[in-house]
Amino acid sequence: MGRNPCCSKEGLNRGAWTAMEDKILKEYVRIHGEGKWRSVPKRAGLKRCGKSCRLRWLNYLRPDIKRGNISNDEEELIIRLHRLLGNRWSLIAGRLPGRTDNEIKNYWNTNIGKKVQVRSNPTAFKRPRPSNQAQGNLIPAKELAGSGAAPPKAIIGSGQVIRTKATRCTKVVLTSGPQDQSDGHDHQLDIKPRALEPSGSTLLGDHDSSADFSKINLEENNSSNFLEDFEMDENFLSDFLDIDFSQLPCFENNYEGTDSIITNTGDKDQPSPTCNHLSTTTTTHLVPEEDQTIHGSDFQPMAPLTESELDWI
DNA sequence: AATCGGGTCAACCGCAGAACA
DNA sequence: CTGTTCTGCGGTTGACCCGAT
Numbered sequence: 001m002g003r004n005p006c007c008s009k010e011g012l013n014r015g016a017w018t019a020m021e022d023k024i025l026k027e028y029v030r031i032h033g034e035g036k037w038r039s040v041p042k043r044a045g046l047k048r049c050g051k052s053c054r055l056r057w058l059n060y061l062r063p064d065i066k067r068g069n070i071s072n073d074e075e076e077l078i079i080r081l082h083r084l085l086g087n088r089w090s091l092i093a094g095r096l097p098g099r100t101d102n103e104i105k106n107y108w109n110t111n112i113g114k115k116v117q118v119r120s121n122p123t124a125f126k127r128p129r130p131s132n133q134a135q136g137n138l139i140p141a142k143e144l145a146g147s148g149a150a151p152p153k154a155i156i157g158s159g160q161v162i163r164t165k166a167t168r169c170t171k172v173v174l175t176s177g178p179q180d181q182s183d184g185h186d187h188q189l190d191i192k193p194r195a196l197e198p199s200g201s202t203l204l205g206d207h208d209s210s211a212d213f214s215k216i217n218l219e220e221n222n223s224s225n226f227l228e229d230f231e232m233d234e235n236f237l238s239d240f241l242d243i244d245f246s247q248l249p250c251f252e253n254n255y256e257g258t259d260s261i262i263t264n265t266g267d268k269d270q271p272s273p274t275c276n277h278l279s280t281t282t283t284t285h286l287v288p289e290e291d292q293t294i295h296g297s298d299f300q301p302m303a304p305l306t307e308s309e310l311d312w313i
Numbered sequence: 314a315a316t317c318g319g320g321t322c323a324a325c326c327g328c329a330g331a332a333c334a
Numbered sequence: 335c336t337g338t339t340c341t342g343c344g345g346t347t348g349a350c351c352c353g354a355t
Contacts, residue, residue, distance in 0.1 A: 016323070016349085038340065054341075055324065090343060105344075106322050 013047045017056055021046060025053055026061050059102045066098030070107055078104060079112055 013021070028044035034057065037050035046053060059065075070078075074096055081092040089101035089108075096104065 014325080036340085050340085051326090051342095052324075058342095059323075087344065101343075102323075110321055 011047065012041075012049055012052075014052075017048075017060075021048065022056070022061060025057060029057055029061070055102075059100045064098055065100065067103070070099075070103075074099070075107075075112065078108065082108065082112070 017025075024044050024046055025040070028040060028046075032043070037054040040046065040050050040053045041048050044053075048056075077096065078092060081095055085091050087105075089105045093099050093101040093104050
């Protein structure tokens, strides 16, 4: 087809974005909205290609972005969605409010993927460094000092490169809680598949789905091969992705997953405004009373799925 | 204190499909 | 219908960070 490259590489900035560039792009999007990315650099006066602008906006500058501090619930959901969808990061990200496909992809590659690999080949296990995201009820010590997501290491000022990385937190402190992980067992990964009920009710609760669950054929103790066995019906996928989680039955008095809940002090005081509508639609208790405080994030709407799928896998 | 090596993550690349002319 | 442009996606890269030695 002879497409032109998205941008001429001559004279364009590459690499990390500066604070000034971020400001310009933010301002541009605030005024003109998203879209027409190709024309953005020219109109905004940025020496970047449109693609780069789009990426920067989507992965970092969007106001509803949550960064870092992926909770255990989110991790579980990622694992399950990945089992369903494979490496379709954008679809997975679409089910995690405030998360980007890039972040989830990175998280998978650096955390979950390893775990899965370890499971399939335990002898190759090389103990990783402690990670705030991969450890059960651990909170990065740095996080306790402040609030909100890990602060970006930004050097504010024109022309100065921002390092926007979420702070890596290797110093952790234990939080109180009923969980007992002293056996060192990774509870999150202690999940084994079992056959789905033909109705699919274990996955979707009472959701009236026309998905054909009869195609699902999980093999015992072989969750890593889930996708090989699961030729996903597009209708199923469509239905699955169209689930209005807020309409799903909740699992009051049926919560059994408290041993993997992380105390996320970073987010609990900063609910994402963009997801409030979801949170407000789900008022049923998802966790025992004593754990209520630790589920203040906007991830709550995902709990019904998470819970229902606990039965499934 | 210096160096090394592994982990992390923002950004880039190339491709494919959608949208448009 | 065809060709072009735009947008979005997943894989990969490389700079940076930090613990270990």
